[in-house]
Amino acid sequence: MEPILRVSHLSKTFKDKKVIDDISFEVRKDEIMAILGPNGAGKSTTIRNIMGIMVPDEGSVSFLNDRNIPRHKIGYLPEERGLYKNVKVMDILLYLADLKDVPRKKAKSRALDYLRKFDLVGMENVSVEELSKGMGQKVQFIAAILHEPELLILDEPFSGLDPVSQELFKDEIRQLAADGTGILLSSHQMNLVEEICDRLFLIHRGQKVIDGSMDDVKRRYANFKCTIRGKNEIHQLKELPDVQRVDEKDDNTFILYLSKHVHISRWLRQFPEHVDIDEMSVDRISLHEIFIDIATREQHLDQEEGVTYA
Amino acid sequence: MRNLLKVARWEIKRNLKNRSFLIGLFITPAILFGFMLLGNVFDDSDHREDPTVVYVHDKLGIFDHIRKTVDQHQLNWKMKETDIREAEVETKLKSEERTAYIFLDDRALEEGLIPVYTSEEMEPAFMQQIHVLEFPIQTMKMEQLGLSAEEQAAMSQKVHFKESTAAEEEGTAMGGDPLKRALPGGFAGILLLSIVFSGMYIFQSASQEKKDKIAEIILSSVTPGELMQGKILGYFVLGILQAVTILGFAVPMANWKLDIPILEYLLVPEILLYVLIAVLGYLLFSALYVGVGASMADITSTNNFQGMVMMLPFLPFIFISPVIRDPSGLIAQIGTFIPFTSPGVLLLRLSILEEWPWIEIFIALAVLSVSIYIFMKLAGKIFKTGILMYGKNATPKEIWRWIRT
Numbered sequence: 258m259e260p261i262l263r264v265s266h267l268s269k270t271f272k273d274k275k276v277i278d279d280i281s282f283e284v285r286k287d288e289i290m291a292i293l294g295p296n297g298a299g300k301s302t303t304i305r306n307i308m309g310i311m312v313p314d315e316g317s318v319s320f321l322n323d324r325n326i327p328r329h330k331i332g333y334l335p336e337e338r339g340l341y342k343n344v345k346v347m348d349i350l351l352y353l354a355d356l357k358d359v360p361r362k363k364a365k366s367r368a369l370d371y372l373r374k375f376d377l378v379g380m381e382n383v384s385v386e387e388l389s390k391g392m393g394q395k396v397q398f399i400a401a402i403l404h405e406p407e408l409l410i411l412d413e414p415f416s417g418l419d420p421v422s423q424e425l426f427k428d429e430i431r432q433l434a435a436d437g438t439g440i441l442l443s444s445h446q447m448n449l450v451e452e453i454c455d456r457l458f459l460i461h462r463g464q465k466v467i468d469g470s471m472d473d474v475k476r477r478y479a480n481f482k483c484t485i486r487g488k489n490e491i492h493q494l495k496e497l498p499d500v501q502r503v504d505e506k507d508d509n510t511f512i513l514y515l516s517k518h519v520h521i522s523r524w525l526r527q528f529p530e531h532v533d534i535d536e537m538s539v540d541r542i543s544l545h546e547i548f549i550d551i552a553t554r555e556q557h558l559d560q561e562e563g564v565t566y567a
Numbered sequence: 568m569r570n571l572l573k574v575a576r577w578e579i580k581r582n583l584k585n586r587s588f589l590i591g592l593f594i595t596p597a598i599l600f601g602f603m604l605l606g607n608v609f610d611d612s613d614h615r616e617d618p619t620v621v622y623v624h625d626k627l628g629i630f631d632h633i634r635k636t637v638d639q640h641q642l643n644w645k646m647k648e649t650d651i652r653e654a655e656v657e658t659k660l661k662s663e664e665r666t667a668y669i670f671l672d673d674r675a676l677e678e679g680l681i682p683v684y685t686s687e688e689m690e691p692a693f694m695q696q697i698h699v700l701e702f703p704i705q706t707m708k709m710e711q712l713g714l715s716a717e718e719q720a721a722m723s724q725k726v727h728f729k730e731s732t733a734a735e736e737e738g739t740a741m742g743g744d745p746l747k748r749a750l751p752g753g754f755a756g757i758l759l760l761s762i763v764f765s766g767m768y769i770f771q772s773a774s775q776e777k778k779d780k781i782a783e784i785i786l787s788s789v790t791p792g793e794l795m796q797g798k799i800l801g802y803f804v805l806g807i808l809q810a811v812t813i814l815g816f817a818v819p820m821a822n823w824k825l826d827i828p829i830l831e832y833l834l835v836p837e838i839l840l841y842v843l844i845a846v847l848g849y850l851l852f853s854a855l856y857v858g859v860g861a862s863m864a865d866i867t868s869t870n871n872f873q874g875m876v877m878m879l880p881f882l883p884f885i886f887i888s889p890v891i892r893d894p895s896g897l898i899a900q901i902g903t904f905i906p907f908t909s910p911g912v913l914l915l916r917l918s919i920l921e922e923w924p925w926i927e928i929f930i931a932l933a934v935l936s937v938s939i940y941i942f943m944k945l946a947g948k949i950f951k952t953g954i955l956m957y958g959k960n961a962t963p964k965e966i967w968r969w970i971r972t
Contacts, residue, residue, distance in 0.1 A: 339780030352573075
């Protein structure tokens with residue numbers, strides 16, 4: 258499918274530090290693409306370069322093969338966001354819609370629809386300073402989608418939201434994608450992203466670490482792990498077959514990371530008797546753990562997978 | 568351009584809906600004129616306490632007519648009819664203050680003579696005020712002479728004609744009238760001050776944009792240049808609004824209290840130059856304010872450098888007394904050519920000077936225009952980066968780096 262946004266070989270240096278280095282990815286219509294990474298990885302810088310708020314040192318950004326980014330076709334929710342304090346909710350929504358060239362009447366009716374959808378009925382004439390933080394976030398989200406953008410860029414859309422509002426946002430994002438909007442979102446909350454995104458791009462210290470579709474990434478990286486509670490010596494556990502690494506969680510709990518091609522039932526059958534087991538569980542590494550792993554000890558994954566990160 | 572206008576419209580609308588702006592809009596002129604009124608009230612109280620008592624010995628039967636005329640002119644007279652004889656008046660007046668006796672009898676009609684006796688202590692303006700009685704007596708005289716209504720009208724017209732020629736003569740004599748230059752100059756001063764003050768709102772608005780963290784949302788739709796220029800235009804209109812509000816108070820007040828027809832003084836060609844200078848001054852200061860506003864985390868966190876820049880528009884004040892002492896002197900000329908003092912000093916000089924130094928005016932306008940161009944460019948660079956640095960106060964070193972890039 259034709260990508261709606263194409264980012265190629267983007268680099269940006271602040272002072273002497275390369276904040277993003279040779280970043281390339283695409284966002285397609287109907288799909289949710291996530292840029293993931295720990296704080297300071299370069300997610301917001303990448304997004305600001307796409308939005309033209311910063312100018313990249315190298316590389317290019319194109320929207321439907323056009324280097325001129327049509328701002329009124331893009332919806333944007335920045336990471337650091339707020340609203341004018343002493344104005345009414347409807348006034349600010351209409352102003353932001355007006356800046357995107359939406360006719361006033363249409364903007365008003367769409368704003369009312371969305372306010373209803375986000376449980377903000379009757380709030381249109383309330384001053385922004387009277388809104389709670391969550392309500393303010395909802396109004397900002399509405400402002401980003403009021404003009405029916407073809408591409409929606411959301412920088413940390415879930416931060417600061419309660420679980421109910423998170424669900425609401427997730428549903429709306431899914432719905433927008435289903436209706437044909439290309440969505441690029443950044444987050445460090447893996448569990449939320451895992452549920453909704455189709456493809457991901459993991460970035461660390463300004464460089465690409467992993468990218469691909471969610472299923473693909475899981476297949477490639479989400480190996481099995483086995484958690485054992487019992488009185489054992491770590492070196493004994495390390496000697497077990499197909500164990501690549503052992504983490505000691507506390508005195509009696511160990512996490513055994515297994516190699517990629519391990520056959521779990523066969524592996525369990527061969528389990529030696531001398532290992533003390535009070536509790537035992539086997540499951541796959543979550544995206545969250547991959548992420549933590551990369552953020553803290555990327556060398557482990559590196560060794561296990563034999564992948565060389567750029 | 569369209570986005571620029573949208574931003575300007577929004578800034579205007581937002582402020583007009585803002586209570587504190589509206590209060591400021593009306594309180595500024597109200598305070599200004601409140602003090603003026605207060606002075607007048609004290610001033611008036613002296614007169615009003617003691618009206619002049621005017622006894623009229625009326626044998627012509629026009630007392631009511633006269634009283635109406637006096638009321639119309641709002642003279643502070645207390646009018647009474649009397650039957651006193653002329654011979655008794657002098658003794659009576661010795662024991663009275665602020666009292667007058669007027670005798671209206673045949674002498675008025677035949678000889679045009681009206682005897683007026685006043686007490687020793689008398690309001691100095693009384694003998695002028697009494698001339699308002701001329702008209703009703705004249706009218707009566709004309710009626711007595713048997714003139715028709717048209718003839719009477721013709722007669723009164725003649726009187727008007729005479730008056731207007733007298734006024735014209737006054738007009739030519741008014742070449743030395745200080746108000747002729749000072750009033751338009753003062754008007755431009757008010758204009759400059761009110762748009763510079765509203766320019767300070769720009770600074771507030773830019774730093775508020777940072778504090779509220781909305782800048783990045785706005786910048787996803789407009790360019791930093793459009794946002795900055797939209798703000799400058801918006802607050803210019805608000806400044807004009809402030810000036811118009813002040814004039815809305817000032818013109819009627821001046822007409823009423825001082826009896827100066829302000830509008831006649833203002834609607835002269837010179838006003839165009841005054842307004843041009845005021846507008847240029849605004850553009851220069853607004854560039855400063857928008858730049859400083861964008862480089863600050865919030866209003867309370869000004870550093871010394873920013874504080875100094877903020878004070879620049881008030882620099883002309885130190886030139887006021889030397890310029891008034893010698894409007895063509897060296898200090899006045901220096902003040903004219905320094906961009907930040909130029910608008911204020913130029914306005915002051917042009918209001919005082921009889922002969923305008925056109926060459927200096929043109930040089931000053933050129934200096935102003937070039938400075939505006941340079942400062943707008945610099946402000947644009949500072950604004951572009953500064954407005955997104957949420958919660959951070961830029962150091963002069965950082966600002967210098969933004970300017971160089």
